[in-house]
Amino acid sequence: MSNNVTETTGELVQPILKELNLTLVDVEFEKEGQNWFLRVYVDKDGGVDIEECGLVSEKLSEKLDEEDPVTYPYFLEVSSPGAERPLKRKEDFEKNINNTIYIKLYEPLDGEKEYEGILKSFENETVTLEIKIKTRKKEMEIPLRKIAKARLAVTFN
CATH class of the missing domain: 2.30.30.180 (Ribosome maturation factor RimP, C-terminal domain)
Structure with missing residues (x-):
């Protein structure tokens, strides 16, 4: 389940990031306590700011509502990977x-x-x-x- 959600989210966010000249760093879908969190980490040379994260969050939220890959409540978080960014690719x-x-x-x-x-x-x-x-x-x-x-x-x- 978790893998499918991260893959679908990655596919949905790519066109949004391309339009904003941002790069996808990682997508995580994890349960913490009783809550599920869908976290999308984005970046660009020089770093991303809170407005860019907010814009990605708004546009991605619309796409996720259309596609509905998660059938139960979750929190969407879009942020910079920070100083200890993951190395995936x-x-x-x-x-x-x-x-x-x-x-x-x-x-x-x-x-x-x-x-x-x-x-x-x-x-x-x-x-x-x-x-x-x-x-x-x-x-x-x-x-x-x-x-x-x-x-x-x-x-x-």
Whole structure:
């Protein structure tokens, strides 16, 4: 159910985003407590403002009412992905070379399921991540298919 709602929402929002020169970052449909939330994350170079999110929300709400992919009450939220934006597409990884990212894996690699480090490269469906182990740095290659979730990581130096 959740997957179908996110796919349908993604398809419905694309023409709206194209018209406004925005990019779809992610769509989530999750239950929190007793409420369902349909969250749409949009962005553009330089970031999006609240007016743009409001406009997308209005137009998308109309489309969702027409198509009716969700048959029970939910809250629609349209927002910017923020500082810790998810990395979903190949372009997301390519655009964030030399940035610090967090990766969660489906299964352990070198005994760990979570890594944070500097994204050094993305080639041939493989992420090269520079991680720090105590005082030394190590580069590790992680196949994209093993990544359950990836996002930018905010670091404080």
